[in-house]
Amino acid sequence: PQPKPRNLVAVLQKDAQSPAFLVSVDVDNKFMTVRPVAAKHEAGKSYELWLIHDSLGKPRSLGVIDDPSVIRPAQLAAYDKNVIEDATLAVSLEPEGGSPTGDPTGPVLFAGKMIEGSF
Secondary structure (H helix, E strand, O other): OOOOOOEEEEEEEOOOOOEEEEEEEEOOOOEEEEEEOOOOOOOOEEEEEEEEOHHHOOOEEEEEOOOOEEEOOHHHHOOOHHHHHHOEEEEEEEEOOOOOOOOOOOOEEEEEEOEEOOO
């Protein structure tokens, strides 16, 4: 029998009462789905998703998530499974189109840790 795919989920939120995004990751295929829950679009701004792990030194962008979207596997392909499993995900508010520097430039509004599960 084929081994069951390993799935992780995270709720990215400001506090316990404010879930903004749901994230699901198929660790084996390095495929990520991001679903907005209560995050509201701000004119002239973009939400950008970041992968944070001690081994990376600085946050790494996983892309802009203004609309309900799927983050392509290539954006996770460079990261070891252990990094993905132990990472914190964070969302910053950036200029439209994302960070102009490759680093978060706006405030980090939402964050969450990956846990085993699926939705």
